[in-house]
Amino acid sequence: MHSITSFQFNLNPDLFFGEGALSNIPEVITKNHFNRVMIICDEGIEKAKILELVLQQVRKTNVECSVFSNVEANPTTETVEAGMHLLERFKPDLLIGVGGGSPIDVAKAISMLATNGGGITDYEGIDQFSNTPLPLLAIPTTAGTGSEVTVFTVITDTSTEYKLTVGGKSLAPNWAILDPSLTLTLPPALTAATGVDALVHAIESYTSTMANVLTETLALEAIRTIASNLRQAVFNGENSSARGAMLYGSLLAGIAFNNTRLGNVHAMSHPLSAIYNVPHGVANSVLLPHVMKFNLPAAPEKFANIARAMGEYIDPNQPIMGNAYKAVIAVERLSQDIHIPKDFAEYNIRESDLVSMAEDAMKSGNILVNPRKTKIEDILSLYKQAIGQTLADTASIH
Structure with missing residues (x-):
């Protein structure tokens, strides 16, 4: 039993969860007397007809509406600037x-800049802005990021190939609508990558040095939920029960890590996305087993609990490290079952970039809350393990 001590816990958005939750859009608009609505999405949302579903609800209120749909994966400072141009006109x-x-x-970044001015790079860090952001409603269509409940936004500065994080309590959306029906058309590969991303959030939150009894409870429940539903969501996307469970698990993980931050996986994934445009979920998925092995000695009891939550048998007669390692086995088995890549071979990562990538990773606040103390040499070693044989072949040429 955990000894319960004092802790702080933040949860900002008003949540609407469940099939048909999208119908709450008119209530949010009318109750708060909004007159002009700007929707921020990507082309995939348009093609999947999800944008039209949102617009149908918005139109019920007769407000004026504009759409910015030019968001890409790993969004950049240029994308935020383009969105700001539309905001300034509309x-x-x-x-x-x-x-x-x-x-x-991107919506978070624009909401903050709308009331504070300047560019997003002016506000790197926590609480670097003073004015309350423009009201924001978040509608996730993937079960993975938890961005709908977190106080952070991550944007790539293309001029420096660096992913910068801006955070602040008021940066969290004011409302979040989580409707599992919106995730039914998500392709298997994206379902897999975003699902493991949510699992990473839960695992890193649970093992964070900032974890408390409430975040640990949420994170473990997220791990159980994701581990028992991700395969079904990947291989039968129309399974509404699995889709709803995944969205719920992602939500729990987001609430948890919003209060604890994350760890080495996320610190290391950002340079991979910034320089090589590796999708965030894929980067986290490939890195996770390597970082877990590194962290095992620092928190074996917690990793044994993770293994149990993922359905592994914990033998009371086995040494703790043996039970802890079952968490790694469970993650590797899950990743293999849903066809997550084992390494970054297809991205042709250059050995000459590893030092600068490790230096960028060490700048992350997530390193500070990782359960095992981490030096830059550790990050370099973890990168080499995850990148795989391609890097070894490249290195042998020099």
Whole structure:
């Protein structure tokens, strides 16, 4: 039994969860007397006809509406600037971010800049802005990022090939609508990558040095839920029960890590996305087993609990490290079952970039809360393990 001590816990958005939750859009608009709505999404949301579903609800209120749909994966400072140009012309009083983490992160960035001015690079860090952001409603269409409940936005500065994080309590969306029906058309590969991303959030939150009894409870429940539903969601996307469970698991993980931060996986994934445009979920998925092996000695009891939550048998007669390692086995088995890549071979990562990537990773606040103390040499070693044989072949040429 955990000894319960004092802790702080933040949960900002008003949540609407369940089939048909999208129908709450008119209530949010009318109750708050909004007049001009700007929707931020990506082209995939348009093609999947999800944008039209959102617009149908918005139109019930007779407000003026504009759409910015040019968000890409790993969104950039240029994308935020383009969105700001539309905002300055249209002057909305409500933003709606629809999609995965990328559109919602862009919506967060724009909501903050709308009331604080300048560019997103001016606000790197925590609480570097003073004015309350423009009201924001987040509608996730993937079960992975948790961005709908977190106080962070991550944007790539293309001039420096660096992913910068901006955070602040008021940066979290004001409302979040989680409707599992919006995730039914997500392709298997994206379902897999975003699902493991949510699992990474839960595992890193649970093992974070900032974890407390409440975040640990949420994170473990997220691990159980994701581990028992991700395969079904990947291989039968129309399984509404599995889709709803995955969205719920992602939500729990997001609430947990919003209060604990994450760890080495996320610190290391950002340079991979910034320089090589590796999708965030894929980067986290490939890195996870390697970082777990590194962290095992620092928190064996917690990793044994993770293994149990993922359905592994924990033998009371076995040494703790043996039970802890079952968490790694469970993650590797799950990743293999849903066809997550084992390494980054297809991205042709150059050995000459590893030092600068490790230096960028060490700048992350997530390194500070990782359960095992980490030096830059450790990050370099973990990168080499995850990148695989391609890097070894490249290295042998020099």
